Amino acid sequence: MRKLQVAQIRHLEERFAGRTSFSPRERRQYSHDVGALPGLIKPLLGCTQPAGVVQPVSEEELAELALWASAEGIALVPRGKSTSGYGGVLPVRGGIVVDFVRLTEELEIRQDRVTVQAGISWKKLDERLAGEQLTLCLYPSSYPSSTVGGWLAQGGAGFGSWKHGWFAENVISARAVLGDGSVRDFQGEELRLLSEAEGITGLVTQVTLRVRPAAEPEVRLAAFDSAGELGRFLSSLEGLELWSVSFTNPTMARLANQAPPRTHHGHPVHERVLLPESYLATIAFFPGSNGQGSTAEKLAARVAAAGGRLLEQALAGHEWAERFNIMRVKRLGPSLVPAEVVVPLAGLPAVLEDLARRVRQPLALEGMGVSGREVVLLGFIPHDQRTFGFNLAFALSLTVTNTAKRHGGRAYATGLYFASEAKNVLGPERLAELAAFKAQADPRGILNPGKVLGSRLAPFMGLASRFEPLLRPLANLARIRAGERIGKRPVKGIPAETAWYAYACSGCGYCVDECDQYYGRMWESQSPRGKWFFLRELLEGRERLDQQAVDTFLVCTTCEMCNVLCSEGLPIEPTWMGMRNLTVEKRKQMTIPAFEIMSASLDDNLNIWANYRQERDAWVPEEVRPSIKESADTLYFAGCTASLVEKDIARSAVRLLHDAGIEFAYMGQDEACCGIPMLVAGKWEQFGQVVKHNLAEAAKRGAKKVVTSCPACWLSWAHVYKEWAEKLGIPYEVEVQHYSEALAPAVASGKLAFQHTPKSVTWHDSCHIGRAGGVYEPPRELIKAIPGVQLREMEHNREQAHCCGSVLSLISEPEVAHRIGKVKLDEAVATGADELLSLCPCCQFQLRVSAEKNGMPVKVTDLATFLAKARGYQVEEDLPKVLDSWATFEAMIALMKPRNMAGLMEELFPELVEAMPRWMGKMMCLAGRLGLLPAMKGMFPIVFPLLMPGMMPKVMPAMLRAVARRVPMPDYMKEQMPDLMPRAMGNLMPHLLPQMVPLIAQPLVDYLVQRCRQHRRKPARVQGAMVAGEAPALEAGEA
Structure with missing residues (x-):
């Protein structure tokens, strides 16, 4: 890997501010793709770690980068989503990875075409087309993540290719930045210079491709018992208006049946669907007639004529829904030996039969029909890259390629690993065209070197291909037992x-x-x-x-x-x-610092907001308080934030429960935080104590049902408490509902009715009750029950709804949380609704803060508050309290950053020196006399962690005063800081000091030097005190 010079790094950082990375850890992330190479082959690649990563935001920036890189002789390696396994994105000669993640805009949408930037994923593009009642003509099986530019650069076929052919045939034009920094348009035959070239001739910046009117295809699933039957069926489809034809082999069906199910809270999400272990063909077409008789009727006849059978529509729908999840069989490895080839349709049965004879390991295959003439075969053999046998079994990928070539086929793509197959993939004439154009457009050879036209692997792969018949017996013997084989012991300290x-x-x-x-x-x-x-x-x-x-x-x-x-x-x-x-x-590592204050507050006052326990129930409306029972079947659980910050949430919720005729008890000042902050903080012992406390308090009140306002509280009570109660061996005998569920019967019966409210609203699905709990419709039914209210859904809703960014991002990196919050707020604004409704106190807190930080006039309203207003209640919302509370947390979060803590410690140097042990004071004084203080800096990282626990109690009063000057706090929090801060700092300082000491070392030396100079001017009495390690603190002016 060629290293960048300091001046080069500085140039890139200045020009692409915030969009570069030179961190070794981050660079390592960009050194691989989806493929896992055997350990014996990896060394042949050399170092694939780039010298840096840059994320341009425009074609102009990319052109400027290419011009600079050409002048500096630095390689540029384009990267979309790295969903291929051909090594095309690996920087084998160092250089800079150009990450296209920020080039994702659609530039123009017309009725038959769309122009987009190259970094957009197929899924994102399809979502945007849907708004114009359009959709894609075809897309790859990696549709959820792969990019438009990436598919053009590698070439390929996918769903829809039976009708529309190879992707390049659907591209109208493209633009690319060349190696000399110029920008060029490509269209017609010129696209041959970009397609399948892996970025060696130009970095694709935008693509114009054909689109079609949106319509849902009909899907059929047919089963065939042999490769011959499948081949006859596929060959019989000529003349039918089909959109997509794909298939899997019996091994794929068997492994899919064996793959572990998707689970949620430890239970399967869906009932397992077992596939017949046959060749399964999936056919998609659009409704309409096809000459005499419908397409569906003709298809059924041809399935039967080939000896196959149509399977039930439920199974067809299931397979179509799972079409992007072919990699689910990888869990059985946990690795895969991959192979991908293109074969003529006419030779498909022979290829499949030949592979069955040659490959004696479980080879799972997916086939994709192209233009009714060719088939792309993608194959996987489950294996384990951690074993030596993986090196041997990998040779079977060459067996698949050679078998395809024997029957008139070829490798699917070139990239790095199959550059030796470039003549077969591209043809000699086209390969020569690419070489000639690259010499002209990229004279210094900076664009993705080592791909297509030759690589350091090419000689090895060519040799290995020739020796494949000799390697094959060993490769077939190097088997594993396919299945999820999870051991019981940790692996290198990891579960x-x-x-x-x-x-x-x-x-x-x-x-x-x-x-x-x-x-x-x-x-x-x-x-x-x-x-x-x-x-x-x-x-x-x-x-x-x-x-x-x-x-x-x-x-x-x-x-x-x-x-x-x-x-x-x-x-x-x-x-x-x-x-x-x-x-x-x-491992005793540091949690997010804000959690330490929360933890101490929870221990003392049962809440995370550093408020007094006796304030817990101050929110209860006076008109409702008399109706709250000492014990009841139903218990209302308000949670910390609704009790102490956004109190309108709890007030409104209990008014609604009361109006609905639901009798309920309430823990009052005995209610503790649900504990989920400690769970996510990694403080599980404290979480376990909370579980015991809350379940015991619920039992005291005879609760059979717990009703919550907060989704995190709901998740804790409904799922986590249940799991932990079993683990702790304590009773768990409650049903859990959100108030939106509890109110449903009263709304349905008409007992809980609402006034006409002429407003439009949009709805935020909170993650902890949505994806984590599946509660989507009850809140919506409440909204719809209000006359005059129009509910406008956001683009991403229910299971696909975006997170708001709270809580963990907000209390660790607020600026990141504000960016995440803006994504959600932008979706809300796009609906044109008057208000954004949510039922989560923490989501509302985050969204309100994000709206304020991003300058977005979005009104965020709690669902219970909105409902209570529609009942005629006058409800005062707590936005000022929210912003004040956030001001405190924001300042405290900022203070806990190492650089800011170092600044705080600099202010406390006089107190720190006074708090040092006597021997340390003598040593410092002696070093000062001898001029050795600068040389002592190397001792600080060792000495400070040892001394700080004993020094902190003496320094704490001054530290509390310094913290109070930096952090605006309400009186109740200031009063508790002498108790909370020492415990928090006791846990944090051992972790923060290694980051702080390098920042304070030189300032501390400077301070000590100055102090020693002043000491020499002091009277003898004071000098004696200093030698004894009892030096008085300097006055502020002296420091």
Whole structure:
């Protein structure tokens, strides 16, 4: 890897501010694609870690970057979503990875075409087309994540290719930045110079492609017992107006049946659907007649004529819904030996039969028909990259390629790994055209070197291909037992199931774009895919589980979007939850600093807002208080934020429950936080204490049902308490509802009616009760029950709703939370609604703060408050309290950053020196006399962690005063700080000091030097005191 010079790094940082990374950890994230190479082959690639990553936002920026890189002789390697396994995105000669993640705009939509920037994913583009009643002509099987530019650069076929052919045939024009920084348009035959060229001739910036009117296809699923029957059927389809034809082989069906199900709270999400272990053909077409008789009728006849049978429509619908999740079989490896080839349709049966004879391992195949003439075969063999046998079994990918070539086929693409197959893939004439054009357009060879036209792997792969018949017997013997084989012991300190999932992750990228931590920061390391890659690197000894790495797990908002999107159904969020406890409680690493104050407050006053326990029930409306029972079947649980900050939420909720005729009890000052902040903070021991407390208090009041306002409280009571009660061996005998569910009968009967309210509203689905709980419709039914209210749904709603960014992002990196919040607020604004309704106190807090920080006049209203107003109540909302509370937390969060804490410590140098042990004072004084203080800086990282626990009690009064000057606090919080701050700092300082000491070392030396000079001018009595280590503090002016 060629390193960048300091001046080059500085230039890129200045020009692409906030959109570059030179961090070794981040660069490592951009050193791989979805493929897992055998350990014996990896060294042949050399170092694939780039020297830097740059994210341009425009074609102009990219052209400027190319011009600069050409002048500097620095390679540029384009990267979309890296969903291919051909090595096309690997920077084999160092240089800069150009991440297209910010080039995602649609530039023009017309009735038959769309022009888009190259970095947009197919899913995002299709969503935008849907607004114009249009859709894509075809798309790849990696539709949820892969990019338009990436598919053009590699070439390929996908769903819709039976009718529309190869993707390049559907491209009208494209623009690309060339190696000399110029920009060129390509259309017609010129597109041959870009398509399948892997970016070596130009970096694609925008593409114009054909689109069609939106319509849902009809889908049929047919089963065939042999390759011959499948071949006869596919060959008989000529003349039918079909859109897409694909199939899988019996091995794929068997492995899919064996794959673990997607789970939620430990239980399967869906009832398992078992596929017949046959060749399964999926056919999609659009309704309408096709000459004499409908397409469906003709299709059925041809299925029967070929010897097949049509399967039930429910199964067809299931397979169509799962069409993007072919990688689900990877969990059985946890790795795959891949192979991808193109064969003539006429030779398909022979290819399939030949592969069955040659490959004696479980080869799962998916086939995609192209123009009724060719078939793309994508194959997987489950294996384990951690074993030596993986090196041998990988040779079977060459067996598949050679088998295809024997029957007139070829490799699917070139990239890095199959550059030796470029003549077969592209043809000699076209390969020569590419070479000639590259010499002209990229004279310094900076564009994605080492791909297509030759690579350092090409000689090896060519040799291996010739020796494939000799390697094949060994490759077939190197088998594993396919299945999820999770051990019981940790692997290098990581839970066994986490280690398995880390390797099982396919890197498909479906989780990336929709992860709020990713789009809040736009760096791969923050995505679920990036975290799995980090864990693999950790397990292989190339990474460290340091505080920075711990933070990436802690800041996950637990929105569970990744659980829904994962193509393999990996339990991602539960795994990250386990990492919180592993790192914070078991490895004694630092949690998010704000949680330490919350933890201390919870211990003292049962809430996380550092408020007094006796204030817990002050929100209760006086007209409702007499009706609250000491014990009742129903218990209302308000939660911390609704009780102490956004009090209108709790007030409105109990008024509605009262009006609905529901008798309920309330814990009052005995109600503790639900505990979920401690769960996500990794403080599970404290969470367990909260579970015991709240379940005991509920039992005291005879509760059979708990009704909550807060979704996090609902999730805790409904699911987490249940699991923990079993673990703790305590009774759990309650049903849990949100108030929106509890009120439903009264609304349906007419007992709870609302006044006419002429407003339009949109609805925010809170993650902890939505994706985590499946409660989507009850709140909507309440809104619809209000006469005059119009509900306008956001683009992403229900299971696909975006997270608001609270709480973990908000209390760790507020600026990131504000960006995440803006994404949600932008969707709300796009509906044109008067108000944004939510039922979550924490979501409302985050959305209100984000609206204020982003200067967006969005009115955020609690659902219960909105309903209460529609009942005629005068409800005062607590926006000022929200903003005041946030001002406190924002200042405290900022203070806890190492640089700001270092500034605080500089202010406390006089107190710190006074608090030092006597021997330290003598040593400092002696060093000062001898002029050795600067040389002592190297001791500070060792000495300070040892001395600070004993010094902190003496320094704490001054620290509290310094904190009060920096953090605006209400009186009740100031009063508690002498108790809360020492405990918080006692937990934080051991972790913060290693980051702070380098920042304060030189200022402390400067201070001590100055102090020693002043000491020499003091009277003898004072000098004696200083030598004894009892030096008086300097006056502020002296310091």
